[in-house]
Structure formats: structure tokens, C-alpha cells
Amino acid sequence: MQLAITVLGNKSSDFLVETLSAVSACQCRVLELRTASLQHITSLFMVMDGNWNHIAKLEGMLDTLAKRLLMQISFLRPETGAATQEGVPYMLETISMDKKDLLFAVTSFLLERGILIEEITASRHQAAFFNNTVFSSKFILLVPDDVRVLSMREEFLDFCDNLNIDAILEPIKR
Numbered sequence: 001m002q003l004a005i006t007v008l009g010n011k012s013s014d015f016l017v018e019t020l021s022a023v024s025a026c027q028c029r030v031l032e033l034r035t036a037s038l039q040h041i042t043s044l045f046m047v048m049d050g051n052w053n054h055i056a057k058l059e060g061m062l063d064t065l066a067k068r069l070l071m072q073i074s075f076l077r078p079e080t081g082a083a084t085q086e087g088v089p090y091m092l093e094t095i096s097m098d099k100k101d102l103l104f105a106v107t108s109f110l111l112e113r114g115i116l117i118e119e120i121t122a123s124r125h126q127a128a129f130f131n132n133t134v135f136s137s138k139f140i141l142l143v144p145d146d147v148r149v150l151s152m153r154e155e156f157l158d159f160c161d162n163l164n165i166d167a168i169l170e171p172i173k174r
Contacts, residue, residue, distance in 0.1 A: 002031070002078050003055045005062065007044040009071030011037060016044060018065055023048060026058040047078070085116050085142055088149070089172040092139040096165040098124050102135055109159055113152055116142040140172070 009015045016035060023030060028050035036043050048058065059075055066073045094106060103122055110117060122137040143149060153169055160167045 001050065001052050001055050002080070003028075003048045003050075003058065004076040004078055005044070005046045005048060006074045007046075007062075007066075007071055008073075009042055009069060011040050011042050012069075015042070015065075015069050015071050018069060019044060019046075019062065022058060022061040022065055026050065026054045026061060028054050028058050085144075087116065087142040087144040087147075089118075090141040090143050090169060091172050092141055092167065092169045093137070094160070094165050094167045095134060095136040096163070098133040098135040099163070102163070102165070103137060105163060106137065106139075106165070109156065110139070110141065113155075114144055114147055115152070116144070118142055 005019075007015060007019060020030075023046075028048045031047045031049050032045075033047075034045045048055065050058070055077075062073050062075075065071075092106075092110075094102075096102065103120075107117065107120070117139060119140040120137065122135070124133055124135050126132070127134045143152070156169060157167065
């Protein structure tokens, strides 16, 4: 049985150690784990594996931990047997002056063409040497076989030109 866990807490490394300690005590295994620091909070995303009683015990321990460390925890038991997506992995990076709804526009463009978004990282920051705010993003995409990459790339670059976005779209080489 699997359990997906999302943890949000104030910027601290304590809850990471405490959460992993609870996982170990419940004899569950980490299948995937990601952490990120965003402004003044830290987030933790995990997918766990274990038998049903170990997962239930972990849920109880994490509820107690959440109250003690003043953090928010959400659980989800993912459906098993979900179809895996096939396609070619691509990386997309964008940079532009910060504008409202830019991330929404790029994401909508990709999804409308059947391109799967595996991961997004985005941030705003001050440009070096200038007093302008810059928005940058990085996407990990999965382009299905039925999408004509050359046509989509040309259409995407036209889309970026219209919004004054500098973008790089290239296959991920392993």
C-alpha cells in the first residue's frame, strides 16, 4: 500500500528529521521524496510504501507530530494501477520581465496541446544591474508520440515572441 504525504512547516530542519524518524519507526519505505524552501516555509513531499497497518500507524504518528511541531500534513492513498504516460522527456526554461498570468499562459499552452507537465519550478527576482523584476521558470515535460515536436516548437516560439518571453525547449539527454 502506498501513501502520499505533503508537509508544510515554518523554515526549520527539525520536521524533516522528525518525519523521517516516524517513517522509520513505522517500518515504511520512502519511494520518492522532495523538499523545498519557499520564502519562510519548508515543504516536504513524499510517497511511502508499507503494509496497511504500518501505513495506518504512520498516519497516526504524523498527526501527533503535526500538532507538536505546528505544521500542516495532508495524506492521500494513491490509486494503484494508474496508467503510466509515455513520451519523450523535454526541458523548457523561460525568462522574461515579470507579468501577470505568465505562468498560467505557458501552462495553458502546453496542456491544450496534450503535453504532460511533470514538474514546474518558478521564481521572481531582481535582475542583476537593473531595477526590473524578472520571472523565470523551468518545466520538465513529457511530449506524447502523437505530438509533432517541430510544429509545436515553432508554435511555442511564436507564442513566446508575442509575450516577449525568452525560452529554450530541448529534449532531456540521459
